[in-house]
Amino acid sequence: MCLAIPMRIESIEGDAGMVNIGGVKRKVGLQFVREATVGDYVIVHAGFAIQKLDEQAALETLALFREMEDLG
Amino acid sequence: MKYVEEFRRSGPVKNLTERIHRSAGSDPLIFMEVCGTHTMAIARYGIRELLPASVELISGPGCPVCVTPQQEIDRAVALARLPETIVTTFGDMMKVPGSASSLEFEHGRGADIRIVTSTLDALVIAGKNPDRNVVFIGVGFETTAPTVAAAIKMAKERHIHNFSVLSAHKLVPPALKALSEGPLKIDGFLCPGHVSAIIGIHPYEFLPEQYHTACVISGFEPLDILESLHLLIRQVRDNAPGIENQYKRAVRKNGNPVARQWMDDVFSPCDSVWRGIGMIPDSGLKIRPQYAGHDILQRVHLEVEPAEEPAGCRCGEVLRGVIRPPECPLFGKSCLPETPVGACMVSGEGTCAAYYRYQSWNAPLVSETV
Numbered sequence: 001m002c003l004a005i006p007m008r009i010e011s012i013e014g015d016a017g018m019v020n021i022g023g024v025k026r027k028v029g030l031q032f033v034r035e036a037t038v039g040d041y042v043i044v045h046a047g048f049a050i051q052k053l054d055e056q057a058a059l060e061t062l063a064l065f066r067e068m069e070d071l072g
Numbered sequence: 073m074k075y076v077e078e079f080r081r082s083g084p085v086k087n088l089t090e091r092i093h094r095s096a097g098s099d100p101l102i103f104m105e106v107c108g109t110h111t112m113a114i115a116r117y118g119i120r121e122l123l124p125a126s127v128e129l130i131s132g133p134g135c136p137v138c139v140t141p142q143q144e145i146d147r148a149v150a151l152a153r154l155p156e157t158i159v160t161t162f163g164d165m166m167k168v169p170g171s172a173s174s175l176e177f178e179h180g181r182g183a184d185i186r187i188v189t190s191t192l193d194a195l196v197i198a199g200k201n202p203d204r205n206v207v208f209i210g211v212g213f214e215t216t217a218p219t220v221a222a223a224i225k226m227a228k229e230r231h232i233h234n235f236s237v238l239s240a241h242k243l244v245p246p247a248l249k250a251l252s253e254g255p256l257k258i259d260g261f262l263c264p265g266h267v268s269a270i271i272g273i274h275p276y277e278f279l280p281e282q283y284h285t286a287c288v289i290s291g292f293e294p295l296d297i298l299e300s301l302h303l304l305i306r307q308v309r310d311n312a313p314g315i316e317n318q319y320k321r322a323v324r325k326n327g328n329p330v331a332r333q334w335m336d337d338v339f340s341p342c343d344s345v346w347r348g349i350g351m352i353p354d355s356g357l358k359i360r361p362q363y364a365g366h367d368i369l370q371r372v373h374l375e376v377e378p379a380e381e382p383a384g385c386r387c388g389e390v391l392r393g394v395i396r397p398p399e400c401p402l403f404g405k406s407c408l409p410e411t412p413v414g415a416c417m418v419s420g421e422g423t424c425a426a427y428y429r430y431q432s433w434n435a436p437l438v439s440e441t442v
Contacts, residue, residue, distance in 0.1 A: 046189065065084040
């Protein structure tokens with residue numbers, strides 16, 4: 001099952017990163033997200049980061065919801 | 073948690089629900105989700121109850137454990153019975169009944185079966201037990217397959233010869249094609265978010281082009297799913313089916329080419345049997361010959377008889393979206409989460425488990441009220 005909660009990378013050592021999810025830390029493989037750096041949010045599946053979260057895209061989606069709400 | 077709570081706000085939920093009601097019209101629409109995490113989110117957040125009577129949301133074969141045929145479970149059981157063997161698996165495979173046993177039952181009889189949350193944990197177990205064969209039961213879609221590929225590559229590079237995989241992976245787009253050619257007219261697919269994070273949007277292109285089916289790749293929060301449904305309705309009402317990506321924060325057009333490369337290095341497509349659907353061409357993954365040393369099917373000879381589904385179990389029809397769980401005579405009676413008969417009641421993301429846990433399933437179905 002997919003865990004749909006983005007996790008923040010706190011440190012990186014080689015191919016592995018420590019991520020933080022609501023205060024709980026976990027080690028994940030970063031082999032598939034070479035560009036990810038400390039401070040990035042990643043989508044984690046079965047112990048591996050499978051994609052870096054595009055924070056700009058997340059904010060744009062949220063802005064769209066706000067805009068629709070304003071329009072009614 | 074950041075990027076979670078913002079997508080659950082009640083204001084936009086109300087707004088999107090109103091928009092869906094305004095745009096849906098009265099002609100019946102059938103949308104199918106094909107991801108177990110969507111199935112659970114839809115049930116947990118009561119999304120079906122927010123929809124107009126004309127919009128029916130049905131669950132497809134989105135739970136990897138549920139679509140794994142019984143014969144594959146029997147193979148895993150046979151592996152667990154081999155001497156000097158440790159079977160490693162994701163937790164939701166444990167209770168799935170095979171034709172005569174389950175991994176949980178074998179564990180109770182003394183087999184060494186260990187639940188892991190990552191293939192890397194299975195590799196560690198193999199490293200610590202060099203005199204025993206460690207087999208990982210590889211069940212999952214395109215999201216999971218790269219992580220299994222990574223473990224196989226690492227095992228080869230690090231000479232962990234006692235690690236192998238039973239590859240029972242499945243690919244989503246061939247199943248969508250099989251469903252599109254079935255008797256059920258599906259107006260649109262709510263495409264899986266994290267499978268798409270790997271494969272991108274292009275593998276779905278045949279759906280609007282050949283079958284005129286609307287497609288929206290969706291995130292997992294209530295606002296994501298409602299917005300995706302609104303986009304699906306718009307595509308159908310405008311008679312302009314296409315592929316829209318609602319989950320832009322995690323899904324790039326081209327997916328994750330690095331993860332796909334790992335997957336392609338280790339696996340090649342093969343015909344595969346899906347529970348309830350049957351054989352679908354090129355819908356599975358087999359381990360390439362250069363990694364044969366880590367393919368359990370090439371290391372040991374397993375005799376497993378073809379298996380029949382349990383009497384009365386209608387998981388197959390549930391997986392094709394032909395019936396809803398409450399229409400199965402076993403649902404909520406002899407088939408319960410504690411004593412499941414079919415796989416759809418076992419898995420944490422199975423359709424029957426989702427209905428049982430969250431839905432007011434005694435209420436009339438939407439299809440009966442249209």
